[in-house]
Every structure is written in C-alpha cells, then in structure tokens.
Amino acid sequence: MNERQIIEYITALAGPADGRLLQGIGDDCAVVDKDGRRVWLLTMDTLIENVHFDCAFHPPEQLGRKAVAVNVSDVGAMGGRPVFVLLSVGMPRGFDESWFRAFAQGLTAACREYGCFLIGGDTVASPQGLNFSLTVIGEAEASQVVYRSGARPGDTVWVSGPLGYAAAGLELLRRGLAPDATAFALFREKHLNPTARVELGCQLAESGLAHAMMDLSDGLATDLAHLCKQSGVGARLRARDLPGVAALAEAARLVGADAESWAIGGGEDYELLFTADADAHDQVQDLGRRCGLSLSPVGTVVAGEGVTLIRPGADGVIEEIAVAYQGFDHFRSRAGG
C-alpha cells in the first residue's frame, strides 16, 4: 500500500459522515459547519526526525516555525484563517532541553504571527528521535471556502512563488553546500523556514477569484494532478513559465541535479497553486502585488484528464510530456514543432 492506497482504504472504512461535515478526507482541510454561516477548517500534519527534518542542520527555532507553517498553509489554501493549534510532542528521555526551548519559542512565535493560539495537545516519550504532530483549526465564511474541485476548463493555473527552492535548499544543506550566496540562502530558508501564504489565500477566497486552490507540499506535478483529479479536468503547464527555474541553475549544476525537475517534482515549497478565470489575469496580478507577492501564470486547465508539460526541446521541437504523480512519467510523447 502506498500513501494514496492507505488513505483510500481508511476513507472507505470511515463511510459517509453526517451533514455537519462539508468536506472530509481529500482536500487540504476537512471542513465542518460551525454555525450555519461560518465553517471550521481542520488539518493535521506530522513531522518526524530524519524523515521530515534533520537536526544536524535544522535549527530548532526554525523547525518550530515550520511545524506551524506547514499546517496553517493548509488552512490558507482553502481561504481560511488559522485560529487554534494543538501540538503533540514526542521526545526521547533525556532530550536536549535548550533544543526544546528554542523549538517551543519558534513554534509559539509563529502561532502569534499567523494569528492562532496553542490551546492544547500531548507530550509523550519517544523511544528514539523527535516527532511532532500539529492540528490546526481555521475559520472561514462557508460561501468563500475554495476547494480543490473547482477548476474549470479555460482557467489559468497560477502559482504564488518560485518552485523547487525548498528541494534545492534541502539538497544543498544535506551536502553542506549552502554558503551565504544570496540565492543559496533563499533556497536554504525555503526548506528550513517556509512562509505560509495565508493572507494571499484569504484574499483570493474573499475576492472570489480562485476557482480551485491547494498548497504545494508534494511538488507541482503531484499536487496539480490531485487538483485536476478532484476537479475532473486536465492541465497543460508551460515549462518556460515555471518561476524559479533560472535561479536554480547554479545550484543544480553544483549538485548534478536538474533545475526543472526540482521545480516540477520538488516538494515543500508551500506556495499556493490555484486556478482563476483567464479573463481575471490582471485582477489576480494586482491582488498578488497587494500581498507583496509576484504571482505566476504557469498553464491552462483543459477538459479531459492528466497534466501535460510543454517545453521547447532540442532543435526547437516542442515536447509534450505527461506529468504524473511523483514527477515525470516514463512515457513521453512528441508533438511537432
């Protein structure tokens, strides 16, 4: 069983819920009715040492901040504002107390910045290694929640910032290759201390501009495939429009990686992925600027299914590549150029 099969298995067992549940398993958050007019958004994410973070290069204060960011990102990606946080901490006996204090300081500082409060949780002994589960509860107007399922053929596909930076940063940190050169510091920061685009998500929801939205946690290829599947549509991505690829070139050369693969397959950028009317191009750009962000149109929603990457290949031939969950598919097709 892979992750998807695990989720499908347990979703089928769980069966249908009652009317108070507006969205169950399958979106960034579960959505439940609060008072008929507003909803609560519920999300939970776990970070495990040596799977999701490496203490050798992850400062505890930044890890605490990241634990909050990756969760509130899910709330923002549905157009909600985070309100409450529950934290379960697992630490081995004899853990480093100064490490924990810095982690807790980062976590609570991030809660304050995103406007939410730590209200409870659990502390447990772990046989080895650290693990943290957070549950974040957010709030939104029921009528403004943006689901993954609202994309329509003809929509423009947008991303809220450069792609692949977190993957590049992680690779550089693993290799001890993260000198203070400006671009490298940006990549490093993106892995260690990402910013969740909560304000953008809320404004996109309030404006009604976004038809479908989610956060980029598993990489554009996987996440856009999810969004398309939930919406019953396909998408065409333009490689030349993916933001960040040029900036990644030097780092990619240094570690023998491919910048475009980072941008398409790399996870944990925590940018927003959304679709909007093609006609709304300028409004979307303006809204992004008001949030201090440069938003990038990267493709188009089409009828059908699947995600296709379009890029100029050798000799000016245009390649069309089927992009699957977890990055590139082995299958490649070529169309004339």
Add this chain to the structure above:
Amino acid sequence: MNERQIIEYITALAGPADGRLLQGIGDDCAVVDKDGRRVWLLTMDTLIENVHFDCAFHPPEQLGRKAVAVNVSDVGAMGGRPVFVLLSVGMPRGFDESWFRAFAQGLTAACREYGCFLIGGDTVASPQGLNFSLTVIGEAEASQVVYRSGARPGDTVWVSGPLGYAAAGLELLRRGLAPDATAFALFREKHLNPTARVELGCQLAESGLAHAMMDLSDGLATDLAHLCKQSGVGARLRARDLPGVAALAEAARLVGADAESWAIGGGEDYELLFTADADAHDQVQDLGRRCGLSLSPVGTVVAGEGVTLIRPGADGVIEEIAVAYQGFDHFRSRAGG
C-alpha cells in the same frame, strides 16, 4: 524537564488566547466557543510503539479501538460527545498491510460506536516503529461542561469503575501470564481494549451532578492530585473503598506486585473521576446504574491541598499517607487509631 515542566513552559510561551477560548491547556480538552450556546472540545493523544503499546501482544484491531477510546474518553470526561476525528499515522516503509487493515477496521468501528467520524489526517513514513496521533473534536452545551476546577470541600470523590485493572493486565501480558481465568481476561481487556465512559460523562454533565471531572489516564494518585490542584482543594481517599483491589490480589501475588499500588498508581483505566455533593449520593448511584455502571465513592474533598490516603495499618492503626503525583510519596505520617 518532566512532562509537567514541558507543558508549563510552552503554556507560558503561548500566552493568553482570546475570548473564543474558554479553556486552554490544563484540562482534558481545550474548550472553544462554537456559536455562543454550544462549545467544541478538542483533545489530542499520541500512541507510540513500545511506549504505549507492544505489538507482540496487542492485536491491531484492539489497538485501533483503543486509539479512539483514549481520545473520546477526554471528551466524555468534560461532558461532551465526540463528533469528529483526525488521524495521523506513522508507519515504517514495508509495514505489514494486514496489520494496518485490522488497525483501521478497529479504529473506524470504534468511531461508529462512539458516534464520531474520521474526517481527515495525515500519513507519514516513520524511520522505525508505529505511531498514531488522534485529534478528537467533541461538542457540548457551554453551560454543562464539567471542568477539573469545580471540586468543593465536602464533595464526595467518585470513580466509575475498578482501578488498577489496566496496569495489572499490562504486567500480566508482558510476562505472558494472561490465561483465560475470568478476572485475568478482564484485566487484559482493560489494557488492550478499554471502554471510554462517554455516556456516563454526558449524563453527569447534563444532570449537573458532577462538580469536577476528568478521566483516569495516569492513575488515581496523579489524576486526583491534578483535579485538586485545579480546584484549589485537597482530598482524603479511603483505601478500603477503592474498587477492584480485592479482585487484583491473585494477579498481584503472581507477579510480586501490590494490588493497592496498582489501584492508586496504575494508569490507563479510562474510568471517570468526579466529585459531587455528598447529599447527591443516591442520585449519583442511580445515574450510574442507568448507564450500566457501578460507581464507587472513594473519598472526600477537603479544604487545603494535597491528597491523603487513609488505611488501616498493622494492629488496627490508621495510616495517613500523602499521595503525590506518580504514586506514593516517600513521606509517611501516622495518626492514632
């Protein structure tokens, strides 16, 4: 730092929340306003392999049930009914799929029985060993929620069932000493597959009989000390009234343990601990019977602080023993008999 210090440290960092939060860290659940009339109760518990369960003797279906029970128990202990569940699953790559299926079946079956729905969560790879975090959201009338802080001097201290059975069951299972003799099977069941007293908790809340309430997860000594501290009172426990001690005698002899210590210090019974007017004795007993439970008065709330255990010692001398967090204190005093 011990668990209490960790919680105090992070609570101080978190600072005060806003008016929507009626109860933060420090009770069985966090309590937040839902619609002015009703509240939501939020709790989170993590189970880690070889800390909270041992797959060598814990059948997966029962572990799935227990993961739900220990969380809904916190909701019931404040007088609420569980509504929604989030689950984060951490499993090593190459986990046993049939084990996971049985776990998921137990978990979802328990959700149905307690009237709540699995609505989301997270699945992650664990470097080794299994871990599960659950968040449970419950609901209650704001005016009926029973906190730990409501105990008053003169109240009777009640428990909803026998104490120490889970600790005995765990010890017997660890030693492979759990034959099918009736009492031993009960102890085993109490560790492997405890029942949360949700219906009792709700009826106590609705009736207004319980002044303070919590569930017994860390053992009577520790939990009653918490309840007393939150209420600003002390308590006197009568050893001869602790239910279950006599039934534990044979198991205690078999493993060289002390039955009374199990009853006072053993965790994970998931019975309810509550206080009520001394005058309400018969009403409480009747309410228990309607829930199919035999409730036991085990002591009295007194002004002051600390928990004292009163028992007949050698030669009919009455011992008064200061009971501290985590069981007996080293300090012992004797009063005349």
